[in-house]
Amino acid sequence: MKTRITELFGIQHPIIQGGMHFVGFAELAAAVSNAGGLGIITGLTQKTPENLAREIARCREMTDKPFGVNLTFLPVIEAPDYDGLIKVIIDGGVKAVETAGNNPSKYLPALREAGIKVIHKCTSVRHALKAQSIGCDAVSVDGFECGGHPGEDDVPNMILLPRAADELEIPFVASGGMADARSLVASLAMGADGMNMGTRFLATREAPVHDNVKQAIVQASELDTRLVMRPLRNTERVLNNPAVERLLQTEREKGAQLEFADIAKEVAGVYPRVMQQGDVGAGAWSCGMVAGLIHDIPTCKELIDRIMSEAEQIIRQRLLGML
Numbered sequence: 501m502k503t504r505i506t507e508l509f510g511i512q513h514p515i516i517q518g519g520m521h522f523v524g525f526a527e528l529a530a531a532v533s534n535a536g537g538l539g540i541i542t543g544l545t546q547k548t549p550e551n552l553a554r555e556i557a558r559c560r561e562m563t564d565k566p567f568g569v570n571l572t573f574l575p576v577i578e579a580p581d582y583d584g585l586i587k588v589i590i591d592g593g594v595k596a597v598e599t600a601g602n603n604p605s606k607y608l609p610a611l612r613e614a615g616i617k618v619i620h621k622c623t624s625v626r627h628a629l630k631a632q633s634i635g636c637d638a639v640s641v642d643g644f645e646c647g648g649h650p651g652e653d654d655v656p657n658m659i660l661l662p663r664a665a666d667e668l669e670i671p672f673v674a675s676g677g678m679a680d681a682r683s684l685v686a687s688l689a690m691g692a693d694g695m696n697m698g699t700r701f702l703a704t705r706e707a708p709v710h711d712n713v714k715q716a717i718v719q720a721s722e723l724d725t726r727l728v729m730r731p732l733r734n735t736e737r738v739l740n741n742p743a744v745e746r747l748l749q750t751e752r753e754k755g756a757q758l759e760f761a762d763i764a765k766e767v768a769g770v771y772p773r774v775m776q777q778g779d780v781g782a783g784a785w786s787c788g789m790v791a792g793l794i795h796d797i798p799t800c801k802e803l804i805d806r807i808m809s810e811a812e813q814i815i816r817q818r819l820l821g822m823l
């Protein structure tokens with residue numbers, strides 16, 4: 501399958517693995533890229549430019565295919581050394597960067613000068629158009645279903661994707677709620693040139709996280725996610741658990757007076773405990789509604805091969821057969 505996204509990134513299949521905190525290490529990025537998609541290392545998980553440079557080098561040892569790095573610009577207590585991170589991305593010969601969160605315009609000139617393709621992840625048509633106007637090469641349109649930060653507009657992909665298609669000139673991938681061949685074909689039908697997946701790639705053999713996390717996703721249904729931090733306008737979709745119930749109770753009790761400190765116990769420093777130690781009840785961690793469509797833990801190659809062959813069947817048999 502050839503789309504504007506496969507051409508832009510020089511990949512075989514129009515499938516991207518979104519950056520994921522404490523998940524997007526070299527092992528996962530390389531596995532996705534080796535399977536013909538675009539694997540992404542999560543920049544901020546590495547904390548320092550030196551660590552990120554090492555992770556990029558490790559990934560390069562594991563794959564000779566293109567891979568990318570995610571740079572997330574979200575409200576954090578101590579701002580990371582973005583200039584340093586960008587320098588090692590450029591020096592490491594990385595060909596693609598996925599930006600997310602705040603406007604990345606400050607960093608675009610350096611990335612573009614180095615020939616790096618930038619795909620900005622955003623949750624509204626407004627922000628997608630902004631990304632296009634500042635010179636991003638593509639956007640990842642992240643609907644309300646998504647794991648992680650869906651923004652504050654709450655527009656699901658059935659509406660958001662065709663709206664993006666109506667307005668955008670640059671290519672975009674559908675993100676949020678994507679799991680299988682049906683997701684891919686539907687996204688293409690709605691005007692996208694591929695899809696981005698987070699939660700689905702978390703439940704793969706190569707994802708370097710504790711097995712408890714993968715089992716929690718397989719066991720979860722589409723009813724098991726919750727939105728936290730809405731009162732702080734930093735909404736995150738997470739898998740429900742007793743810590744998340746406590747957090748939501750605090751949000752209800754504090755109302756408009758809620759401050760980050762009130763819920764820090766349930767959100768700060770949670771990722772290493774969940775992803776590495778397997779303490780899935782340690783606090784709030786991102787997970788999409790798409791958990792309801794995830795029933796197995798395949799390798800990245802099995803997953804991507806299955807998506808591509810079933811997508812071909814849907815197009816050739818189910819859709820063409822209807823005409």
Ligand SMILES: Cc1cc2nc3c(=O)[nH]c(=O)nc-3n(C[C@H](O)[C@H](O)[C@H](O)COP(=O)(O)O)c2cc1C
Binds near residue numbers: 601646675676697
């Ligand atoms: C555990 C987890 C951690 C994530 N961390 C990040 C992150 O650090 N930066 C980012 O831009 N997106 C992050 N995301 C969002 C994903 O890149 C992707 O946009 C999202 O998962 C898509 O929705 P889906 O889970 O329904 O596929 C995370 C998602 C998950 C599930």
